[in-house]
Amino acid sequence: MTNKKLVLGIAAGVAALAVVGVICHKKGYVNFGSLLDKAGDMAGKVKDTLGKIKDSAVAEADSMIKESKNIAGKAIDAATGINDKASNAVS
Numbered sequence: 864m865t866n867k868k869l870v871l872g873i874a875a876g877v878a879a880l881a882v883v884g885v886i887c888h889k890k891g892y893v894n895f896g897s898l899l900d901k902a903g904d905m906a907g908k909v910k911d912t913l914g915k916i917k918d919s920a921v922a923e924a925d926s927m928i929k930e931s932k933n934i935a936g937k938a939i940d941a942a943t944g945i946n947d948k949a950s951n952a953v954s
Contacts, residue, residue, distance in 0.1 A: 873909055877902070 880902060 877906075 884902075
């Protein structure tokens with residue numbers, strides 16, 4: 864699932880809860896304050912989850928950057944070795 868779909872899904876869920884909350888509040892089924900408390904708790908959990916996803920993505924990107932630099936260094940070393948051999952062969 865892409866981040867865009869995740870955000871759209873969360874937004875749709877929040878919108879649906881808002882509609883249900885308004886309907887239930889008008890009919891007297893729900894105390895609107897408790898509904899807001901639950902929505903706030905859910906928003907906090909979503910924020911924590913998204914923060915963890917972000918931290919994981921940043922860590923993975925850093926790891927890939929380090930690995931890419933390592934591979935590039937090895938390639939440069941190999942190319943330098945080949946260049947030295949070619950220079951010695953010509954001499």
